[in-house]
Amino acid sequence: MTTRALTISAIKMFVRNRQAMFFTLFMPTIIMGIFGLIGLDKVPKIDVGVVLSNPTAQTQQFVDQMKIIEAFDVKVGAEADERAALQEGDRSIVMLLPDDLIPGGQGVPETKIVTVLKNAGKEQQAQTAISVVTQILDKTTIAVSRAPELFKLNVEDISARNVRYIDFLLPGIVALSIMQMAVFSVSFVFVDYKEKGILKRLLATPMKPYQFVTANVITRLIVAVVQSAILIAIGIIAFHTHVIGSYWLILPVLILGSIMFLGLGFTISGIAKTVEAVPAIANLIVFPMFFLGGTFFPMESMPHWLQSVVQYMPLTHFSNALREVMANGAGWAAITTDIYWMLGWAAVLIVLANFTFGFEEKRV
Amino acid sequence: MENIIEVKDLTKKYGDFTAVDAISFTVQRGETFGILGPNGAGKTTTLEMIEGLKSITSGEVLVDGHDVHKDPRLVKSLIGVQLQSSSFFDGLNLKELVETFGALYSRTVDGMKLLKDVQLDEKWKSQVKELSGGQKQRLSIAVALVNDPKIIFLDEPTTGLDPQARRNLWDLVNAIKLQGKTVVLTTHYMEEAEILCDRIAIMDHAKIITMDSPINLLKQSGVGSQVEFHVDHHVDEDRFKNLPGVQHVVVEDHGVRLTTNDPQRVLTSLFQLEQSAGFKIFDMQLHQATLEDVFLKLTGRTLRE
Numbered sequence: 001m002t003t004r005a006l007t008i009s010a011i012k013m014f015v016r017n018r019q020a021m022f023f024t025l026f027m028p029t030i031i032m033g034i035f036g037l038i039g040l041d042k043v044p045k046i047d048v049g050v051v052l053s054n055p056t057a058q059t060q061q062f063v064d065q066m067k068i069i070e071a072f073d074v075k076v077g078a079e080a081d082e083r084a085a086l087q088e089g090d091r092s093i094v095m096l097l098p099d100d101l102i103p104g105g106q107g108v109p110e111t112k113i114v115t116v117l118k119n120a121g122k123e124q125q126a127q128t129a130i131s132v133v134t135q136i137l138d139k140t141t142i143a144v145s146r147a148p149e150l151f152k153l154n155v156e157d158i159s160a161r162n163v164r165y166i167d168f169l170l171p172g173i174v175a176l177s178i179m180q181m182a183v184f185s186v187s188f189v190f191v192d193y194k195e196k197g198i199l200k201r202l203l204a205t206p207m208k209p210y211q212f213v214t215a216n217v218i219t220r221l222i223v224a225v226v227q228s229a230i231l232i233a234i235g236i237i238a239f240h241t242h243v244i245g246s247y248w249l250i251l252p253v254l255i256l257g258s259i260m261f262l263g264l265g266f267t268i269s270g271i272a273k274t275v276e277a278v279p280a281i282a283n284l285i286v287f288p289m290f291f292l293g294g295t296f297f298p299m300e301s302m303p304h305w306l307q308s309v310v311q312y313m314p315l316t317h318f319s320n321a322l323r324e325v326m327a328n329g330a331g332w333a334a335i336t337t338d339i340y341w342m343l344g345w346a347a348v349l350i351v352l353a354n355f356t357f358g359f360e361e362k363r364v
Numbered sequence: 365m366e367n368i369i370e371v372k373d374l375t376k377k378y379g380d381f382t383a384v385d386a387i388s389f390t391v392q393r394g395e396t397f398g399i400l401g402p403n404g405a406g407k408t409t410t411l412e413m414i415e416g417l418k419s420i421t422s423g424e425v426l427v428d429g430h431d432v433h434k435d436p437r438l439v440k441s442l443i444g445v446q447l448q449s450s451s452f453f454d455g456l457n458l459k460e461l462v463e464t465f466g467a468l469y470s471r472t473v474d475g476m477k478l479l480k481d482v483q484l485d486e487k488w489k490s491q492v493k494e495l496s497g498g499q500k501q502r503l504s505i506a507v508a509l510v511n512d513p514k515i516i517f518l519d520e521p522t523t524g525l526d527p528q529a530r531r532n533l534w535d536l537v538n539a540i541k542l543q544g545k546t547v548v549l550t551t552h553y554m555e556e557a558e559i560l561c562d563r564i565a566i567m568d569h570a571k572i573i574t575m576d577s578p579i580n581l582l583k584q585s586g587v588g589s590q591v592e593f594h595v596d597h598h599v600d601e602d603r604f605k606n607l608p609g610v611q612h613v614v615v616e617d618h619g620v621r622l623t624t625n626d627p628q629r630v631l632t633s634l635f636q637l638e639q640s641a642g643f644k645i646f647d648m649q650l651h652q653a654t655l656e657d658v659f660l661k662l663t664g665r666t667l668r669e
Contacts, residue, residue, distance in 0.1 A: 005467030013455030196451035204417055204445040205468040205511075206437045 006215035028177035049082035049094035092125040171322035172295030186265025245325035263349030270356025289315040374423035385570035398561035407550040444508035498529030554655035593648040
């Protein structure tokens with residue numbers, strides 16, 4: 001009865017705490033909105049400059065063909081302007097086309113020189129552009145020389161479910177906001193209770209400390225589930241995210257992740273002596289995970305030395321497990337490693353919390 | 365009367381520092397017992413050991429026959445506690461707060477009734493942070509009463525309150541006394557101890573210096589009341605010295621100061637002397653001895669220095 005009444009009170013306190021509600025719901029929604037709207041999955045177009053000293057039907061035809069290619073943003077201009085644009089970094093390559101690009105008449109045509117000015121700083125885009133241009137020129141060569149085509153590429157459309165950036169982002173945001181909620185709502189509140197003597201006042205009653213802790217843990221587990229449900233709903237309604245995994249698998253992953261970070265929250269509550277110390281200590285631990293824990297970009301895109309650190313972070317495994325289930329429809333088997341990591345972290349953090357956090361100020 | 369609290373050789377040490385030094389006392393059922401002393405005397409530490417909040421270095425505490433050290437949870441269920449710095453949760457209104465505390469004792473309580481007892485029923489929708497200092501103390505007494513305790517402990521209940529709020533709280537403590545509850549309080553206000561307490565233990569430097577009812581403390585200490593007045597012409601000092609009950613006489617010009625343990629008797633005989641000796645008394649003042657004077661006499665220091 002005591003624990004149930006305490007839980008009900010703790011829920012009321014959480015819901016009435018504007019700051020907690022802001023960090024629990026408002027902030028993650030904003031982050032999702034910003035990153036969802038930026039749409040990091042739209043590959044930027046490759047800027048190609050073309051210089052024609054005297055436009056002819058032939059060169060114009062070539063330029064039109066270039067323009068059809070979706071990946072290119074083709075601009076035609078004078079040589080001086082295009083060189084300047086290249087130097088400014090606004091072009092990946094600039095091509096100087098000779099006026100008589102495709103020779104008419106009979107006999108063996110002479111080789112024409114197409115000069116390509118390459119932006120050395122945009123090596124990847126430049127190489128892509130050059131290979132496409134080479135292909136067009138090769139096809140032209142074949143057509144002109146009337147040689148038989150040896151190969152023809154037969155491309156079939158297969159409708160595939162592509163993981164868009166927002167599909168990647170949503171599980172990460174859910175994991176991130178659970179981390180924020182669990183760590184900050186516990187550490188701020190409990191250090192405040194400790195500092196104000198509220199925990200001591202509770203100790204003056206026959207209540208057992210674990211009952212109060214349990215009530216607060218249950219409260220935050222409920223908050224974590226509701227919070228995730230709201231964020232997923234926003235993702236589906238506003239950003240048309242696909243969640244293909246089983247909700248019955250998402251739920252235990254959410255709970256495990258929450259317990260893990262609640263352990264961290266209580267550990268910080270034990271270390272911090274004053275409320276002022278909480279953000280300093282908590283951010284020191286949480287901030288690196290905020291950016292690197294696989295919420296915004298995949299670990300695989302990071303440099304190796306960084307990966308070797310990031311692969312141990314609790315958030316990395318939490319967001320990874322959630323993403324595998326939500327975006328890729330993975331089952332237990334695919335996320336076992338992440339689950340083991342999370343269980344390990346949960347155990348370590350709970351032991352640490354028991355070690356550092358107590359209702360009474362520990363005397364050294 | 366039966367003892368509801370028995371404290372025997374209670375000691376608290378922090379390393380080399382002795383906060384409470386082998387004190388013993390008993391509190392009787394229904395009594396209001398005060399522990400009086402300056403800051404740092406060990407009052408709060410004593411209280412918190414009895415309440416089961418601080419571990420006991422040595423000695424024994426029995427509350428209603430139960431050993432606090434062996435059965436702290438049982439003792440906690442019998443007592444109500446107001447701590448020196450009482451703070452409560454934000455985010456709950458007063459009624460919810462009081463009822464939540466009831467649940468800690470596995471009780472369903474009527475929050476409104478408890479709030480009414482401390483005249484906070486009209487504020488039931490407020491949160492703790494919106495209350496004044498006096499209201500906070502009253503709330504903390506309401507919370508201390510949720511389990512209908514046999515004993516209620518008040519640690520400096522009126523420190524930092526304005527005179528009006530202090531009087532208000534005294535009325536509240538007296539109302540609790542009338543319910544037959546035992547009250548144990550600490551204070552460094554002498555006036556408060558005199559008004560509220562049946563018995564007082566004066567504590568200084570971790571020890572109890574003396575313990576008795578306020579009246580006996582005043583009597584036994586030998587600190588007398590003083591009668592001061594002016595006379596219209598010089599009267600011989602010996603005539604005052606010979607008055608019954610007078611212990612000490614100072615005469616300066618036309619001003620006279622008499623020290624006594626029995627002001628009533630002195631005043632009666634003084635007025636008779638005025639008639640017979642033919643002088644006139646004016647500007648008369650009576651300074652009664654206070655516990656403040658007792659403390660000064662016992663320790664050579666004032667209470668708040």
